[in-house]
Amino acid sequence: METLTTIVEYAVVLAVLFGVVFCLLGALGLVRMPDVYLRSHAATKSATLGVLCVLAGAFLYFALFEGHISAKLLLGILFVFLTSPVAGHLNGRAAYRSGVKLWRRSVRDDWEKALQQKEKGASSQENVRQ
Amino acid sequence: MKFSDLILQTAAKVLVFIIMTFSIYILFAGHHNPGGGFIGGLITASALMLLYIAFDAETIQEIIPVDFKIIGAIGVLMALLTGISAVVVDSAFLTQVYKYVDLPLLGKTGIGTALVFDLGVYLAVVGTTMTIIRSISEDM
Numbered sequence: 001m002e003t004l005t006t007i008v009e010y011a012v013v014l015a016v017l018f019g020v021v022f023c024l025l026g027a028l029g030l031v032r033m034p035d036v037y038l039r040s041h042a043a044t045k046s047a048t049l050g051v052l053c054v055l056a057g058a059f060l061y062f063a064l065f066e067g068h069i070s071a072k073l074l075l076g077i078l079f080v081f082l083t084s085p086v087a088g089h090l091n092g093r094a095a096y097r098s099g100v101k102l103w104r105r106s107v108r109d110d111w112e113k114a115l116q117q118k119e120k121g122a123s124s125q126e127n128v129r130q
Numbered sequence: 131m132k133f134s135d136l137i138l139q140t141a142a143k144v145l146v147f148i149i150m151t152f153s154i155y156i157l158f159a160g161h162h163n164p165g166g167g168f169i170g171g172l173i174t175a176s177a178l179m180l181l182y183i184a185f186d187a188e189t190i191q192e193i194i195p196v197d198f199k200i201i202g203a204i205g206v207l208m209a210l211l212t213g214i215s216a217v218v219v220d221s222a223f224l225t226q227v228y229k230y231v232d233l234p235l236l237g238k239t240g241i242g243t244a245l246v247f248d249l250g251v252y253l254a255v256v257g258t259t260m261t262i263i264r265s266i267s268e269d270m
Contacts, residue, residue: 093135
């Protein structure tokens with residue numbers, strides 16, 4: 001029991017530390033990255049993983065040291081895991097739709113092509129109707 | 131312009147159930163833990179708002195054909211009736227009773243008339259919030 005407690009103690013400390021470091025890296029990425037899309041890439045992923053790790057650490061702590069299985073923390077982990085990528089996607093999509101340019105050193109833009117094809121398809125359909 | 135995003139819509143369909151469940155939990159946890167009618171109502175309203183954002187207002191209006199003004203009125207009426215029912219049994223206005231009951235499935239459960247009052251607060255908050263948001267968004 002003594003060793004198990006020690007192991008879980010270290011696991012909690014490592015999980016929380018790992019999560020905090022990832023949140024810090026996300027914040028650094030937000031400052032250092034050149035355009036909206038790269039920033040959202042850095043912030044979304046690392047902040048999600050960081051928060052998940054902190055929540056998992058808190059869950060482990062309460063489960064073993066307070067003897068309290070917190071379903072709210074599990075639900076929170078699931079919730080952040082589901083919502084944060086969707087929020088990142090919506091940020092990027094809204095930025096692209098309102099005409100934010102890609103970083104000047106970007107090499108290809110597949111969505112631009114896809115949108116052009118879609119427009120072309122829509123206009124040709126209108127021609128057929130006429 | 132009609133906004134439709136498959137990723138947001140699919141995520142919203144799953145998330146609304148999680149948020150609604152959590153709001154009901156918050157509503158019932160109010161007696162012993164942080165929570166209660168007010169915050170539960172706000173969480174439910176935010177779940178409904180997520181639906182309104184992910185889909186358009188007409189679709190949601192068809193799926194949930196409820197007049198939120200009436201919901202708010204029912205809530206206020208429920209809160210008022212718990213107060214009046216205490217007067218009917220010769221106690222002071224808004225006197226609450228708390229009692230342990232053996233329910234068939236849940237076992238020993240504490241039931242208080244404060245829960246009915248909280249339910250009234252919950253409905254009033256949902257009704258008010260949704261009425262405000264709906265009437266603002268309809269002008270646009």
